[in-house]
Amino acid sequence: MSKWLRENLWRHTFATSMCIFSLFPLYLVVLSSFKSGGSLQLDSFVPRELSWENYKMLFSSPKIPFLSWVKNSLIISSVVAISSVVVGAASAFAFSRLKFKGKKFGIQLLLLVQMFPAVLALSAVYVIMERVYSFAPSIGLGSQAGLILVYLGGSMGVNIWLLKGFVDSIPAELDEAAKIDGASPVQTYWLIFIPLATPVLAVVCLLSFIGTFNEFIVARLFLVEMQGRTVAVGLQQFIGGQYASNWGAFAAGSILASIPIVIIFLSLQKYIVNGLTAGSVKG
């Protein structure tokens, strides 16, 4: 046995088997999406038919407003991602660079609150938004604006924490130089910090976008109307809801909905991994 084999055989074997493990469900989904039947069954490893039925159904069936689900998801996720970074970046900057009383307490509170099982505070959020609905239906329960508010509020803790991790990694020398030159904190923020941090803010923005796109429980509780649902909630209906188990359509829909997310993720993996080690764990 050659030296190459001895050193590399186990590496390739192990990596290949893990790759098969990783790919198997994904391959199955792709396969099912081109099958006319409605299950995640594996008839053969090689596709026997190539039917576009499931994809056509998503775009043509009047009962399935797939496009408006995608649109809703995109709008909600973008608004939440951008606003939460705009609001969060300012707080993160203050936590990272300014000195003030109660800073330690603030950071600890931020951390502590993240430990609270958010799913369980959900009933309280529900009650609050139900009451908001009673006087301002357009931002209360059942409205997309209301959902955006809840996401924005709920993501505040995590986002500030994540942003702070990123901000800490930006060298402080430039801000300090600006400070010596007589710039106020507000000027330092807008003129020095924001231009420097733009790439980092973009990454957090995309992470927040992915996170919101992925959210299911709150969206399902909030959005009752068929037209107003997000992709995750809408697609779940194919397998757990009123359409009975239609795995083909679910597979086609989730492939279409996942592609942009996977592309974003793969192209940013380096930054995301850095952010994850600094901040928290992806859901």
Add this chain to the structure above:
Amino acid sequence: MSSIFRGKFATGIKIAILAITTAILSLLAQSAFASGESAIGAFLVFAIVALNFTYFTKFSIPLKFFVPGILFFIAFVIAPIVFTVVMSVFNYQTGNYISKPASIEQVLILGVEPDANQTTFDLVSGKNSNGDYAILVSDIANQRFFISTQDSITDVAAAQLTINEYGVATTAPGFTKISDDELAANDAYSKIRYKYQDSYYVKIEGQGVGAVFRQKIAYDAKTDTMKNIITGQTYVNNGKGNFALEGSPETVLTPGWRTPIWFENYTKLVTDSRFRTPLIKVFIWTVVFAGLTVLSTFSFGLLLALALNRKMRGRRIYRSILILPYAMPSIMSILIWGGMFDSEFGAINNILNTHIAWFSSATFARAAVLLVNLWLGFPYFYLICSGSLQAIPSELLEAAAIDGANPRQIFRQITLPLLLQILSPLLIASFAYNFNNFNLIYLLTGGGPRNSLDGEVAGATDILISYTYQIAFGRGMNDFGLASAISVIIFLLVASISFYGLRKSKVMETFG
């Protein structure tokens, strides 16, 4: 450039944004107060004051960065948590869901009894000559006809009436019948107690039918007791949200109301075996689940990182494929795995050529949960580990090699301890995350299998958070008080685990 952030232009924009925000918030506050939501209104007023004060004075510069974030944080994070903590000392569950006045009202509405014969009448709803809500009742058995309102009863001679083939009077002089549609749209008709003889009254029970009742229960506000007027029994406020029969505390009037019971929800969890046993069972599985998940995802991730930790052919392709599970939206992946484990049509049984009902057996369901979580989680540790392996100084490894250590010794005595030291905060964070991994359990197994017929709430794969969700929002009995108490306990557990982890890491050092 700097002039944009200084001077009149910047001030103008600042004032414009603040003015618009203030206007919107004021409008909202106004309508909040108008519809009686004073807590929300008060918060909005607080937000207006805080915003204007912060941005128009030089009180605090850091505050200028914080205020918007803080306001969102209070409204959607702190307030719900406080609400949950408060709920944990309340008796707040199915049967004790409403406020006390509403409960008293309901008890009085339900506290009636039919007369001895359970008499029912045919009747017609409408209005009498004064325009009051009235019914035209036909007591066919006694050939008696009368028009009854809330406070008057007038007999009408049969000769004056139109009587249909069933012997039911349909019109009477001065009585205006209303249409069925109108009757259905206005529930005032069915709520009224129309006068009958003695203390009895007629209540509309359905379309064209009424029954005779009398009030059995009366409320005495002075002593805060309910009294059965007929038997003379007294029901006293038991301090736990119900009126209970004197001398027989188990007999309570329903519905009760939500009320503080202080630590009873907590003590119940410790002392009452009906709650303690499932809680302990679920807790053990939660720890096992989170522990095994961290162990399996970390070991597979580390092994992969080690396997691919050198220049070799195909490394980039391997890497791209291996992080796919992590890049996929996790919701979709979990649902897909759920389909694959389907006992009849799923791909897993297909491949293994078995007929296992995965989600009906506790052992198989648990194995499935762990397998899916391994799939979801190993790429994370693979990425982290391969990054950290680069960070271990190569001099250390070279020195060990020169000293004659074999690769296995180097790994066990140098690489692994160093890695564990670097990664311990992340391992702990991952444990804490999986401790509360609601989506996985909820979407994959729903916490099951559970024996719902026996009233079992805790399923075999339920972790604390999904178990609590079942208690609060599941089918059947919903107990928000108990669920909140468990949430608070989970919170304390996870917070202490995480703080232990963080204290060991460098994160805390930067706090000062």
